[in-house]
Amino acid sequence: MxxxxxxxxxxxxxxxxxxxxxxxxxxxxxxxxxxxxxxxxxxxxxxxxxxxxxxxxxxETKEDLLGAAYDQHMTTLIEMSQQAVEDASQPAVRRLARFVETTLSTPVTDPEALQLWAGFIQRVRRDEAMRRIHRTNYHSFLSCLEELISGALAARGRRPSPDDLKRLTIASNAVVDGLWLEGSALPEMLGPDELTSIALDAIGAILGLDGLNDDLRKELDK
Known part of the structure; x- marks a missing residue:
């Protein structure tokens, strides 16, 4: 009514x-x-x-409006993470650590952001337009993460093949995605510092980059 x-x-x-x-x-x-x-x-x-x-x-249709809303929601979240690493003069490993930290902190990791994502994601499987929007934003986030990982590895003298870099990026993204879900759903159980610490330890192990956590802590202590 x-x-x-x-x-x-x-x-x-x-x-x-x-x-x-x-x-x-x-x-x-x-x-x-x-x-x-x-x-x-x-x-x-x-x-x-x-x-x-x-x-x-x-x-023209409600579906067009919902698609525009989903695109705006995801684009906004991704841009907030990307803005944290716009300063290309920062060391590559530090930029990667900062990207992860921003993605796992408010307002990116947030109950309302999760509520919106959950509402839209159920339509992705059955709506081709929604699937295209989802795919575009997923690739945008993945591309940024891959570039940061590539730079961090290059700074340590490592240049993986394109296939290996893709696998490392997808694995690292899986860590971030899982912790984003946990942190958004249960913010009282996992604070942003804990989420970031867990993520950097896991991603550091995946990439063979020791000290991701230490590098971020040094920056925050300045």
Whole structure:
């Protein structure tokens, strides 16, 4: 039943990009607070304070809106991790450690981020458009991690073959993914420092890079 206490916002003209962003943000709020099943055009329009017709003006179908929301959610999380390593002047091993730490800290590792991801991931298997969005963002994250791993190994005089580098990257990503799920689902049991420490020990063992944890600790102690 519509919430009769919710007041529709006064109409104002806005650019199409801003209006699309507001509708996407409203979609993410609905999914985060009420789940994917609640993300109807009516509910989203009420959350955004607009008419259902306006949503249809910017998105041909609800699936298009959900796809845009999933893409924005994943892109935002990935960009937050990438921004932590934009300074290419930092030592390669330190950049890798910082990337892992940022990915396993708030706001990337967060119950709401997990709630959104869980809501979307159930659609990936049955929706080809969602699968393309998922694949694109997965490869974006993996590509960044692979570049950082390659640089860290090169700094230690090691240059694995492309196939070996791919396997090392996928294995390291599996560690990060698993701890991201655990840390987001049970933040009271595993704090960000503990998540990062476990991840760096495991990834260091996978890559044969001793001291990933030590390198990050030295940076944080400065």
């Amino acid at each position: 519509p919430d009769s206490t919710r007041q529709r916002r006064p109409f104002r003209r806005e650019g199409p990009d801003l209006r699309r962003r507001e509708l996407i943000d409203a979609t993410l709020r609905v999914i985060a607070s009420r789940g994917m099943d609640a993300a109807t055009v009516r509910t989203i329009s009420e959350e955004a304070g607009v008419t259902p017709g306006l949503i249809r003006h910017y998105f």
